Ligand SMILES: Nc1ncnc2c1ncn2[C@@H]1O[C@H](COP(=O)(O)OP(=O)(O)OP(=O)(O)O)[C@@H](O)[C@H]1O
């Protein structure tokens with residue numbers, strides 16, 4: 515099961531709309547999909563017109579109280595391949611219970627592991643904050659999709675992720691792959707076109723190729739308790755979210771995980787840099803210290819050939835565990851990785 519969280523601490527940037535319509539489109543494309551409403555505001559639940567009876571608050575409560583239960587009683591089947599776990603305001607009361615546990619950030623990860631073989635995709639709609647629920651979604655995810663709207667505030671979502679990575683850098687050596695999705699694009703407005711140009715440069719490969727255009731029918735659909743595919747199947751929004759599901763299926767099909775390890779006792783900070791991150795040091799590519807002398811990170815990379823190096827404090831070196839090297843253009847060497 516590929517777990518994809520829709521995450522941005524900014525409110526109203528299209529998380530719920532994306533979660534609901536992406537999940538429905540994946541279901542339409544034949545993928546068995548689980549959609550989890552992890553927001554106590556329960557917007558996913560409302561915008562699908564589902565009456566909450568038993569859902570994520572009950573499932574998590576059961577799990578936290580160590581009751582072993584199946585998933586069925588917490589599911590609502592919404593379409594042939596789409597199963598929803600609803601939410602309610604009661605979810606916010608659980609945050610306190612989470613915080614008492616040592617594994618408070620990994621509860622959802624452990625829970626979802628139990629059902630990993632039953633679904634092809636799991637889409638998680640996150641609340642607009644950086645609380646314990648969002649962090650649980652982050653650590654349970656293989657992929658994070660950050661919706662961005664036409665304003666610089668939504669770029670704060672990028673800071674969100676860096677903050678998360680900063681706050682939690684010693685907890686897990688696995689980072690989900692992060693993609694950005696431009697939503698509510700309107701080519702009639704110069705600010706929208708300019709914003710797209712700006713984020714294309716800023717985000718490069720991490721900006722999804724699919725762009726979600728503004729479409730008033732999306733609002734009407736949600737208000738009606740329907741996805742855009744049910745409300746107006748030929749609307750622009752339906753076309754865009756169907757394309758998005760295709761792109762996500764393509765990306766997740768090709769994605770592999772590469773493990774980078776460096777040994778060294780006295781380092782303070784170790785980064786891996788390469789053509790997969792434009793040779794830029796950033797928090798996303800900072801190795802975690804696993805024990806007194808082992809630094810490690812697992813990175814999601816697509817099929818292909820990659821050149822890279824480590825930067826340990828201010829020293830650059832090739833990968834001592836990888837014998838494949840090529841000359842770089844500065845008279846030194848790069849390590850070479852082939853992902854099949
Ligand atoms: N492509 C679109 N075209 C027109 N309206 C849209 C589009 N995408 C989202 N909206 C509308 O924008 C509003 C905010 O969207 P949404 O609820 O998905 O954001 P959110 O990030 O989940 O918000 P919150 O942070 O409060 O959970 C909603 O009224 C939604 O219907």
Ligand SMILES: [Mg+2]
Nearest residue numbers: 529530553557
């Ligand atoms: Mg929402």
